[in-house]
Amino acid sequence: MFDHGLxxxxxxxxxxxxxxCVLMSExxxxxxxxxxxxxxxxEETSPYEVGYVSPVAVRRIxxxxxxxxxxxxxxxxxxxxxxxxxxxxxxxxxxxxAYDVMPYIFVSDDWLEQLHLREYSVFALxxxxxxxxxxxxxxxxxxxxxxxxxxxDELAExxxxxxxxxxxxxxxxxxxxxxxxxxxxxxCSYRPEMLLHVIKEIDGIYRDVLGLSIYAVLTQGSNxxxxxxxxxxxxxxxxxxxxxxxxxxxxxxxxESAAKKAIKAGVHPPMQLYLDEQYYLSLNFKYGYDKSSKxxxxxxxxxxxxxxxxxxxxCDTLLSVLVNEMDGSPSSLVYREGE
Numbered sequence: 178m179f180d181h182g183l184x185x186x187x188x189x190x191x192x193x194x195x196x197x198c199v200l201m202s203e204x205x206x207x208x209x210x211x212x213x214x215x216x217x218x219x220e221e222t223s224p225y226e227v228g229y230v231s232p233v234a235v236r237r238i239x240x241x242x243x244x245x246x247x248x249x250x251x252x253x254x255x256x257x258x259x260x261x262x263x264x265x266x267x268x269x270x271x272x273x274x275a276y277d278v279m280p281y282i283f284v285s286d287d288w289l290e291q292l293h294l295r296e297y298s299v300f301a302l303x304x305x306x307x308x309x310x311x312x313x314x315x316x317x318x319x320x321x322x323x324x325x326x327x328x329x330d331e332l333a334e335x336x337x338x339x340x341x342x343x344x345x346x347x348x349x350x351x352x353x354x355x356x357x358x359x360x361x362x363x364x365c366s367y368r369p370e371m372l373l374h375v376i377k378e379i380d381g382i383y384r385d386v387l388g389l390s391i392y393a394v395l396t397q398g399s400n401x402x403x404x405x406x407x408x409x410x411x412x413x414x415x416x417x418x419x420x421x422x423x424x425x426x427x428x429x430x431x432x433e434s435a436a437k438k439a440i441k442a443g444v445h446p447p448m449q450l451y452l453d454e455q456y457y458l459s460l461n462f463k464y465g466y467d468k469s470s471k472x473x474x475x476x477x478x479x480x481x482x483x484x485x486x487x488x489x490x491x492c493d494t495l496l497s498v499l500v501n502e503m504d505g506s507p508s509s510l511v512y513r514e515g516e
Contacts, residue, residue, distance in 0.1 A: 178210035179271050181217050187270035187280065192235050192243070195483075198280040199230035200247075202289050203268045209281065213273060224278065229360075231289070233282070236483045240264075246483055247292070249356035249365075256356075256367060256459040258297060259398060259481040263288075293358040295403035298421060299456070301350040301372055302394045302429040305383055306447075308346045317345075317387065325386045332382065336375055340407040342419065348379065349426070351407060351419060353400060369397060369459055370499055373450075377492040380449070394429045394436070394487075396453035427479050428453065432487045435476035444474055448489040457488040461500045 179186055187193070201209065205228035212224040232251065237244040242261045250256040266285035272278060311317050322345050329348070333341045342349040350372065357365030376393045383389050402420035409418035436451045454473070462468050471488055478485040 178207060179213070179269070181214045183217055183273055183275045184213065185272045185274065187272070189243070189264050189267050189270075190238055190240075192238065192270050192282065193272075193280060194235050194237070196234060196280065198233050198235060198282055200233055200282050200284055200289060200292075201228055201230050202286040203283050204228075204286050206269060206283050209283075210271075213271075213278065216276065217273070230281075231292070234483075235282075236481070244480075244482060249293075250367065250459075254367075254459055254461045257455045257484065258356075259455070259484070260292065290358075293356060294361065294363065296353045296355055296400050297367075297398065297403075298400040298425065299350075299352045299354065299369055299372060299397040300395070300421075300425045300429060301348075301376065302426070302433060303348040303350065303376065303379060303391050304393075304433075305346045305387065305389045305391050307389050311387065311389060321386055325382065328382045328386060329379075332375070332378060338407075339372075339375065340419070342408075342417070349419070350375070351421065353403075353407060367459075369395075369456060370461060370496075373492050373495055373499075376450070377496070380492065390449075392447070392449055392451070394432045394451045394453075395456050396425060396428050396432070397456045397459070398425055398428075424480055431479060432476045435474065436487065436489065439474050445472060445489055449491040450489060450495070452488045452490070454484040454486040454488065458484075460495065463498055463500055466498045 209227045215222040232248045234246045247260045266288040268283040270282045272280040339352045354367040405420045473486045473488045
């Protein structure tokens with residue numbers, strides 16, 4: 178296969194970096210090779226009519242694996258997810274520059290199918306502002322803290338697709354989603370905008386109950402516990418597992434730490450939201466809104482070499498420039514698991 182002189186072949190280690198590429202299942206390798214070779218011989222055929230492709234860009238090759246930027250949705254939002262492609266699922270990679278055929282990376286059919294079928298997650302770290310001073314002023318009594326817990330319970334009951342882990346003065350939120358897979362009848366359930374509505378409501382709760390405002394850090398990415406519930410709680414109810422690796426939370430803390438340093442250095446003022454670049458750019462902005470020109474700063478990302486900035490803003494600012502998919506009523510803001 179791929180024997181024509183104009184077809185360039187790449188080994189795993191020599192695949193070009195930071196260029197538009199596509200993933201394709203190994204089951205289409207032979208058919209694609211024949212169509213490409215026939216096209217190069219001047220026959221009326223097109224390799225573009227073969228199989229299905231998933232757009233990616235290779236960011237780094239680590240030996241046993243490579244880091245990819247995968248774009249599961251580019252038609253109604255710009256959704257980028259950092260993923261890892263293991264060497265053992267790689268089959269071949271080819272390109273034909275003479276006919277502007279970008280690099281095709283052929284991979285295991287099972288691995289590619291799981292890439293589309295597995296779940297992914299959105300994460301948020303929320304912290305109250307001014308807690309130390311409130312404690313010194315004896316403003317956080319038991320009654321207020323219990324009322325805060327009750328209000329968060331009420332919110333969680335309306336947002337069943339989001340897990341809430343609270344520590345009175347801070348919260349961790351996690352929500353799973355699917356990117357969709359047409360062949361299997363699976364619909365995309367990625368709605369990152371929902372967390373902005375929820376965070377705005379949490380801010381209102383903290384202001385009402387404790388008289389404190391909040392800030393939030395958000396990111397999105399892979400979920401190694403796909404196929405599991407949002408949370409695992411042991412039978413004895415003394416073990417809670419977030420069903421996630423610690424890496425996304427390390428990413429959240431890295432953004433938070435970078436933002437605090439930037440605020441202290443006068444790089445930017447304190448803000449309500451600090452959003453990982455991939456999460457921010459995936460939001461469904463109104464047509465014509467120049468999202469990339471908005472204020473941002475860099476942070477030391479944990480598991481990726483591309484998209485290592487965070488954008489800072491407020492809930493009201495972002496919600497005002499997003500495509501309005503809801504009417505604003507409480508029932509319309511409910512994001513129930515499986516929808």
